[in-house]
Amino acid sequence: MRVAIIDYGSGNLRSATKAFERAAREASIEAEIDLTDRPERVASADRVVLPGVGAYADCRRGLDAAGGMTEALREAIELGGRPFLGICVGMQLMSSRGLEKTVTAGLDWIPGDVVPMQPGDPALKIPQIGWNTLTLHREHPLFSGIPTGDGGLHAYFVHSYHLQAENPDDVVATVDYGGPTTAFVARDNKAGAQFHPEKSQMLGLALITNFLRWKP
Amino acid sequence: MTLKARVIPCLDVKDGRVVKGVSFVNLVDAGDPVESAKAYDAAGADELCFLDITASSDNRDTIFDVVARTAEHCFMPLTVGGGVRAIADIRKLLLAGADKVSINSAAVKDPDFVAEAADKFGNQCIVVSIDSKKVSKEGEEDRWEIFTHGGRQATGIDAVAFAEKMVERGAGELLLTSMDRDGQKGGYDIALTRTIADRVPVPVIASGGVGNLDHLVEGIRDGHATAVLAASIFHFGTYTVGEAKRYMADHGIAMRLD
Known part of the structure; x- marks a missing residue:
């Protein structure tokens, strides 16, 4: 199995790669962790991870700038039905729109807006x-x-915005931060964590292992 | 269910090796940073901080290697600072495996650098590290001033006003170090920590002066910090990170004890 972690110039990808490698190794799962900026590698991957730190609009721009990456995602995930995991801003990009700084269109997989907490x-x-x-x-x-x-x-969070999903059923988990705040969303073969599984030690490694085994 | 207070061991790194200065002089070589990082990871540290204290002069690139090797082995959040002066420095540290980057003297010299960095990488990964000393006399209202060059050079800049300005420019977190207290083991400057923590909307990390576990409790409970940073009490084995966290939990602070 080949897991594509999308490299579109967004922050710390080494930890994500290392965490997926470790989870696969410890669970004896045969997985090639492929940190890639090539859309064709994403389109043909067995599983896809979209990390992301920084601002929503910047991340969306980065994704669009990697010529054909959005189309590759749609091919692998929407048409191909392969398992997808978004992390932090990568999860937020699953929404319809981001309202950070400016209004930015997302991938529109989880109806709702990313709003300030x-x-x-x-x-x-x-x-x-x-x-x-x-x-x-x-x-x-x-x-x-x-x-x-x-x-x-515990899960490790670093965020100022969260995804306000229109459909409550899309929200798998919340975190209490002066009220319920979206922590994990999922629909069909797509899942997204607001927290950082790659930094969340026991919880994170268990979740990544589950993702590697997931058959949606 | 609530956000937990963080305990952050800090490793001062020089030429790729760990040192800890008493008020930033008399450095003692005390180990390999990657080995220390692994030990803190295993001990339950909530985050780790590397400060490259010689980044301004020679062997600057050693820190990138230390960060990269640490990220290979540790799955804990990592903040790296020291000598961060350009957008390219931040990008290199993030690519090496840092989660947050702390900016110190470059923020004093050019506050717009913080704005540029926050725009580029997001507020959440920009920590502004503020070194200050109390300059008010006995009986006067408390006043703290920013010092640079390891505490040797006064700037005339008011620390509280500077903290507010840094948050306006996009700092996602403030690391407050009392240069009077650093290495003295008498506890954090609680008045400084609380004054700034109560004024800014972003998280504040208390730093400088921890000598015992009560000081950690005071940093959160009285200083209103959301995280406490310490170096020598952990580094020389006076207390383990686990002992510190249990002690804080026993004193009513919500901690992660997974």
């Missing part, structure tokens, strides 16, 4: 930086065997 408690800082637990709203194969809730494992 407005925690109910004014003492809470923006960005949310650090470790928080998750509230699971429905079962999902990527959370198989992962303890969530108050006594559950």
Whole structure:
């Protein structure tokens, strides 16, 4: 199996690559982790990961600048039905629109807008930086065997915006940051984490392993 | 369920090796940064910070190798600072495997550099590191001033006003180091930490002066920081990161104990 991690000039991709390699190795899954900026490698991959840090509009621009990458994603994911995982801004790009700085169109896989977080408690800082637990709203194969809730494992977040999904069923998990904040979305063969699985130690490695085994 | 306070061990790195200065002088060579990073990762550190303290002179590229080797082995968030002066420096550190980059003297010299960096890479990965000393006299209202060059050079810039300005320019987090306290083991400058933490909307990391675990508790509870940074208490094995986190949890602070 070949897992394409899309390299479109967005931040720290080494950790993501290393985390996927480690998860595959520890679970004895035969997987080639292919960090690539070539659309044809993405179009033909067995699984696709879209990382992303920075601003929504910049990431969208980066994706569009990698000639044919958006089309490759549509081919592999929308037509091919292969498993997709978006991470942080990569997850936010699954939305219809991003409202950070300017209005930017997303991939429109999860209807909804990416909006500024407005925690109910004014003492809470923006960005949310650090470790928080998750509230699971429905079962999902990527959370198989992962303890969530108050006594559950922690995920590492760094974000100022979150995806406000129109369809509550698309929201698999939320994080409490002065109110429920979208932490994980999924629909069909597409999933996205607002937190960083590649930085989230036990929870992260378990989730990545589940992704490598996922048969949506 | 709530966001947990973070404990961040900091490794001062010089020529690719770990050192810890007492108020930034008398450096003692104390190990390989990658080995230390692995040990802190295993011990449950919430984040790790590398400060390259000789980045301004020779052997600048050693830090990229240290960061890259650390990212190979550790799956914990990594902040790297020291000698960050250009957009190209930030890009190189992020590509090597840093998650956040801290900007110090370049922010003092040119605040617009922070704006440019935040625009390019997002506020969330730009930490502004503020070194200050208390300059008010006994009986006067508290006042702190920014110092550069390892605390030797006064700038005349008010630390609180500077902190607010950095956030306006796009800093996603502030790392506040009290140069009076650094290496003294008498605890953070709580008044400084709280004054700034209460004024800015972004997270504040308290730094400089930790000598015992109560100081970590005070940084969060009294200083209103969201993270506490310490070096020598962990580095010389006085306390483990695990002990620190359990102690903080026992004192009512929400911690990640996975």
